[in-house]
Amino acid sequence: MMTAKEIRESFKSFFESKEHLIVPSAPMVVKDDPTLMFTNAGMNQFKDIILGNRAPKSRRVADSQKCLRVSGKHNDLEEVGHDTYHHTMFEMLGNWSFGDYFKKEAISWAWEYLVDVLKLDPKNLYATVFEGSKEEGLERDNEAAAIWEQFLPKDHILNGNKHDNFWEMGDTGPCGPCSEIHIDLRSDEEIARIPGRELVNMDNDEVIEIWNLVFMQYERKADGHLESLPAKSIDTGMGFERLCMILQNKKSNYETDVFSGIIGQVENLSGHKYAEGGNVEVAMRVIADHVRAIAFSIADGQLPSNVKAGYVIRRILRRAVRYGYTFLGFTEPFLCRLIPQLVADMGEAYPELPAQQKLISNVIKEEENAFLRTLDRGIRMLEDNMAKNADTKVVAGTDAFVLYDTYGFPIDLTQLIAAEKGYTVDLKGFNVELEKQKERARNATANEFGDWMVFKEADVEFVGYDVLRIKGVHLLKQRTVKQKNKEYFQLVFDRTPFYAEMGGQVGDTGFIEGEDGERIQILNTVKENNLTIHLAERLPSVSSQTFYLVVDNSRRRHIQNNHTCTHLLHQALRVILGTHVEQKGSFVGPDYFRFDFSHFQKMTDEELRAVETRVNQLIRSDFPLEEKRDATMEEARGMGAMALFGEKYGDVVRVVRFGDSIELCGGTHTPRTGTIGLFKIVSESAVAAGVRRIEAVTGGKAMETVNHMEDLLKGLKNLMNNVPDLQGAIEKLVAENADARKQLEAVANEKAAALAEKLETQAVEVNGIKVVRYDHSSDPAIVRNVALLLQKKVQNFVLAGAFAWDGKPNLVLLYSNDLVAKGKNAGKDIREAAKFIQGGGGGQPGLATAGGRLVEGLTDALNKLVEVATA
Ligand code: ATP
Numbered sequence: 001m002m003t004a005k006e007i008r009e010s011f012k013s014f015f016e017s018k019e020h021l022i023v024p025s026a027p028m029v030v031k032d033d034p035t036l037m038f039t040n041a042g043m044n045q046f047k048d049i050i051l052g053n054r055a056p057k058s059r060r061v062a063d064s065q066k067c068l069r070v071s072g073k074h075n076d077l078e079e080v081g082h083d084t085y086h087h088t089m090f091e092m093l094g095n096w097s098f099g100d101y102f103k104k105e106a107i108s109w110a111w112e113y114l115v116d117v118l119k120l121d122p123k124n125l126y127a128t129v130f131e132g133s134k135e136e137g138l139e140r141d142n143e144a145a146a147i148w149e150q151f152l153p154k155d156h157i158l159n160g161n162k163h164d165n166f167w168e169m170g171d172t173g174p175c176g177p178c179s180e181i182h183i184d185l186r187s188d189e190e191i192a193r194i195p196g197r198e199l200v201n202m203d204n205d206e207v208i209e210i211w212n213l214v215f216m217q218y219e220r221k222a223d224g225h226l227e228s229l230p231a232k233s234i235d236t237g238m239g240f241e242r243l244c245m246i247l248q249n250k251k252s253n254y255e256t257d258v259f260s261g262i263i264g265q266v267e268n269l270s271g272h273k274y275a276e277g278g279n280v281e282v283a284m285r286v287i288a289d290h291v292r293a294i295a296f297s298i299a300d301g302q303l304p305s306n307v308k309a310g311y312v313i314r315r316i317l318r319r320a321v322r323y324g325y326t327f328l329g330f331t332e333p334f335l336c337r338l339i340p341q342l343v344a345d346m347g348e349a350y351p352e353l354p355a356q357q358k359l360i361s362n363v364i365k366e367e368e369n370a371f372l373r374t375l376d377r378g379i380r381m382l383e384d385n386m387a388k389n390a391d392t393k394v395v396a397g398t399d400a401f402v403l404y405d406t407y408g409f410p411i412d413l414t415q416l417i418a419a420e421k422g423y424t425v426d427l428k429g430f431n432v433e434l435e436k437q438k439e440r441a442r443n444a445t446a447n448e449f450g451d452w453m454v455f456k457e458a459d460v461e462f463v464g465y466d467v468l469r470i471k472g473v474h475l476l477k478q479r480t481v482k483q484k485n486k487e488y489f490q491l492v493f494d495r496t497p498f499y500a501e502m503g504g505q506v507g508d509t510g511f512i513e514g515e516d517g518e519r520i521q522i523l524n525t526v527k528e529n530n531l532t533i534h535l536a537e538r539l540p541s542v543s544s545q546t547f548y549l550v551v552d553n554s555r556r557r558h559i560q561n562n563h564t565c566t567h568l569l570h571q572a573l574r575v576i577l578g579t580h581v582e583q584k585g586s587f588v589g590p591d592y593f594r595f596d597f598s599h600f601q602k603m604t605d606e607e608l609r610a611v612e613t614r615v616n617q618l619i620r621s622d623f624p625l626e627e628k629r630d631a632t633m634e635e636a637r638g639m640g641a642m643a644l645f646g647e648k649y650g651d652v653v654r655v656v657r658f659g660d661s662i663e664l665c666g667g668t669h670t671p672r673t674g675t676i677g678l679f680k681i682v683s684e685s686a687v688a689a690g691v692r693r694i695e696a697v698t699g700g701k702a703m704e705t706v707n708h709m710e711d712l713l714k715g716l717k718n719l720m721n722n723v724p725d726l727q728g729a730i731e732k733l734v735a736e737n738a739d740a741r742k743q744l745e746a747v748a749n750e751k752a753a754a755l756a757e758k759l760e761t762q763a764v765e766v767n768g769i770k771v772v773r774y775d776h777s778s779d780p781a782i783v784r785n786v787a788l789l790l791q792k793k794v795q796n797f798v799l800a801g802a803f804a805w806d807g808k809p810n811l812v813l814l815y816s817n818d819l820v821a822k823g824k825n826a827g828k829d830i831r832e833a834a835k836f837i838q839g840g841g842g843g844q845p846g847l848a849t850a851g852g853r854l855v856e857g858l859t860d861a862l863n864k865l866v867e868v869a870t871a
């Protein structure tokens with residue numbers, strides 16, 4: 001039997017024998033595409049090649065790609081664990097042709113691999129072809145069907161509709177028909193009863209899709225019509241875990257050696273057995289699946305957080321914790337304890353896992369702890385809520401939504417807990433809230449893209465490392481984008497000095513000027529599918545002229561200084577704190593920068609000072625920028641750049657060096673470190689477990705920061721009459737102040753004691769209880785102290801106070817302990833009186849206070865207090 005590893009290798013070597021270049025998986029977390037948070041198919045990393053924005057290194061490529069399907073167009077999250085063949089994270093085996101071979105080779109090689117190499121039985125295989133679409137004016141994909149007929153009998157070739165058999169990259173762009181290969185894994189008896197062809201694409205666990213072959217031959221335009229593509233492409237994707245299941249004769253992906261190690265470990269930790277079935281089995285699948293998705297995302301640099309991709313990861317983690325908590329009895333962090341097993345299983349194929357094992361475990365553990373606390377709070381909130389609705393036994397939809405939205409409770413969990421107590425959940429109300437939220441999200445992100453209006457086809461050259469203004473530039477294409485009913489405009493030029501937002505560095509701003517003198521502001525520069533896009537306030541009136549492109553020079557110089565300074569900081573941190581420090585993220589703007597890095601505790605003041613000093617030394621050393629553009633990864637490593645994961649196939653990298661700092665970096669930098677001038681750390685804080693953040697400023701901004709501190713110091717000195725020993729003087733002042741406060745307290749206590757004694761003698765008997773009515777204007781804190789003194793010594797005694805202080809009405813109600821023992825409750829009684837002063841309050845059964853707004857109501861309030869106290 002082939003192991004998972006052998007299966008992965010056999011796919012690669014098969015396509016290598018068909019002259020494909022084997023490339024590594026791109027990162028699963030997508031960093032440079034605003035339309036996509038995670039890689040969800042093998043083709044993502046080749047999108048710019050298919051769109052024609054980048055030339056392929058080879059026209060035939062194959063790989064195994066880490067994918068995550070938990071958001072957007074592909075979201076399998078709710079299926080995962082409940083069925084046996086959908087994962088959040090999975091590996092997709094794929095082969096590509098970029099304008100090279102087409103349907104004939106794609107289909108025959110798929111067949112050759114499955115049947116000749118892997119020896120799958122053809123009688124269990126089915127292929128689907130696109131049935132055509134009247135509205136699109138497309139006929140059936142007879143071309144593909146004819147090729148399939150060479151391998152399969154006609155009744156194993158099925159027609160599929162546009163939904164299953166027509167693939168589109170997005171609302172616009174490349175698209176085309178596809179052919180899926182399905183396999184029937186049922187026993188002969190079952191097959192005899194119902195033929196497999198009736199179960200294809202019917203969500204049957206044993207008749208499943210394994211491979212999809214996409215034939216990209218059209219392009220969808222913004223108005224919806226299709227045009228033929230000049231260069232046709234092949235894009236295929238096969239589920240690796242499903243293939244392992246088939247070849248290892250299992251009925252579920254989770255029984256293969258891809259997952260068995262982790263499941264075994266979950267069994268050990270929980271004391272449950274997978275074979276128990278039911279919810280236990282589901283929970284184990286959920287956990288085994290999710291822990292991979294979470295660990296790989298963190299390794300790719302995506303930490304759980306409250307927004308965007310980080311939030312998606314947090315939700316996956318919470319789903320796993322929740323299943324473990326509810327069905328396996330885990331009340332302490334457990335996912336983090338699965339990481340060693342995961343690393344043992346997958347570390348060899350994916351070295352980024354062992355390299356960051358400690359960080360991954362720490363981050364997961366902290367998240368688990370936080371969520372377990374939330375889970376506890378949520379369950380208590382739900383219980384309170386049910387107590388409130390004891391008469392109807394229905395949990396309100398709005399409450400279920402709060403639990404879902406703020407506590408991360410999926411609706412089925414709320415239903416489950418409610419059902420245990422005989423309650424139901426108002427699902428309709430919940431869905432209304434959910435819809436409202438979705439609507440809000442849609443409105444926030446909806447973008448309408450017009451078609452590109454193409455004036456010229458050419459490659460785009462970035463010249464912004466060397467110059468900030470160039471003449472004679474041609475406009476290649478433009479389009480209009482509508483966001484929230486606002487229009488803006490995107491321009492692409494054949495050459496540009498504008499740096500597009502990337503790797504934490506913000507995009508350049510500036511202006512363009514036509515030969516006709518028309519000047520248009522550039523508001524930002526961004527990258528999309530490897531294309532540098534200038535966001536303009538309007539479109540040029542003449543597109544065919546040449547343009548003068550000018551980057552805002554002073555802003556860019558500030559950005560460059562900050563970017564170079566992040567490199568110096570990175571190096572200084574590694575020297576002072578140790579080589580475990582690795583960059584985890586950054587933001588580089590003109591006014592400040594932010595640098596996130598792995599480190600396990602808060603930095604001490606001494607460490608911060610040492611780092612600051614060292615960076616400033618590096619600045620003063622005035623190192624020149626040494627760079628190598630277009631280096632291969634091997635050259636870069638040879639130059640001493642730190643081993644970096646997550647570079648895409650075909651990437652040539654740029655190596656940037658200042659003194660001993662050597663990094664791979666596409667950003668813009670200052671020619672000499674001296675221009676940074678001064679470096680000042682503004683703050684150091686935690687971002688997540690094991691990740692710290694430094695915020696800092698340079699140059700003029702650093703001077704401003706220092707000046708601000710100096711002003712503060714000067715102000716303090718002035719206040720202290722310019723004494724020579726400022727610190728000593730302040731210490732003395734603080735000590736004197738503490739002394740004075742103590743003396744004041746002593747006096748106040750004496751006064752309170754005297755007042756307490758006086759009040760005790762003023763008590764008047766009402767209904768057999770001694771009552772003191774107190775209505776002198778006084779500090780409520782003192783009255784409270786007096787009440788506390790009285791409480792210790794009196795019996796059968798009530799102090800009812802209603803008095804103004806500082807223009808506001810106050811109430812106090814004291815019951816002696818014997819009255820409390822008889823059932824009196826000051827906390828409750830005071831609320832009735834508080835209504836007269838338009839206020840509220842509460843406290844203990846023996847002593848309660850209240851504040852309000854209406855001073856005029858004090859007399860009524862006092863009468864009420866006495867009335868309830870003596871009732
Ligand atoms: P399905 O209908 O089974 O969800 P799909 O139509 O979404 O599959 P494609 O987008 O064509 O699948 O992806 C190509 C291949 O990737 C599929 O044939 C399947 O083998 C595999 N695959 C898709 N989604 C998943 C998933 N969530 N987990 C594991 N494998 C998957």
Ligand code: MG
Nearest residue numbers: 069074075076
């Ligand atoms: Mg699917």
